[in-house]
């Protein structure tokens with residue numbers, strides 16, 4: 001069984017749009033765990049447009065499942081992760097102004113940097129994962145960094161699958177097979193959804209964890225809206 005880690009960035013986006021504390025990010029994290037999620041993921045960005053660094057600290061004692069913090073390992077991020085000591089840190093090579101993550105690491109070009117940062121996290125007992133495109137060379141490069149796991153960047157799969165192209169799964173299957181052979185754990189994320197997750201899971205051997213946020217929160221709105229409209233109508237009678 002692959003674990004589901006719920007990315008709660010979007011809850012912080014909604015909260016920040018009004019400047020208050022609704023919805024409350026910590027309560028949401030507690031609820032998703034109560035409902036069965038096996039992990040909570042956050043991806044604080046340098047501009048703190050959704051998850052703030054303070055949220056990462058506030059969640060530390062409330063996430064009793066797997067706490068996964070994703071981000072670009074700039075100094076401020078590294079210091080925060082070392083202080084919080086989550087279950088897992090996922091390194092993502094985001095440019096400062098990226099709207100969302102849009103590429104995996106070049107694990108060959110950035111090998112020395114990754115080796116150093118990963119060693120520091122592992123010395124502190126934090127499991128490491130690095131975000132990579134589904135490319136066999138990048139998987140071999142990831143192995144050489146000493147990371148425990150890789151997170152396969154699934155945007156291309158999600159897009160192609162939505163167009164009906166099931167062959168788009170092939171590089172992911174191959175990368176997972178190679179990772180398994182190399183004893184690298186396999187996580188995955190980005191644009192996974194109720195539409196594509198079952199097919200993805202069935203075709204990616206030994207998938208350990210998926211982190212899902214954007215679609216999961218959108219689907220929750222759609223699937224919950226009928227109930228909430230009825231509750232308002234009842235109160236307005």
Ligand SMILES: CC(=O)[C@@H](O)[C@H](O)COP(=O)(O)O
Pocket residue numbers: 007009010043045070092099100101131189190213
């Ligand atoms: C690495 C990855 O794919 C996710 O963490 C994604 O980037 C979520 O970040 P946003 O919520 O800022 O889009």
Ligand SMILES: NCC(=O)COP(=O)(O)O
Pocket residue numbers: 007041043070151188189190191192211212213214215216
């Ligand atoms: N690591 C991927 C993640 O946390 C969530 O990505 P998305 O579901 O918001 O696209």
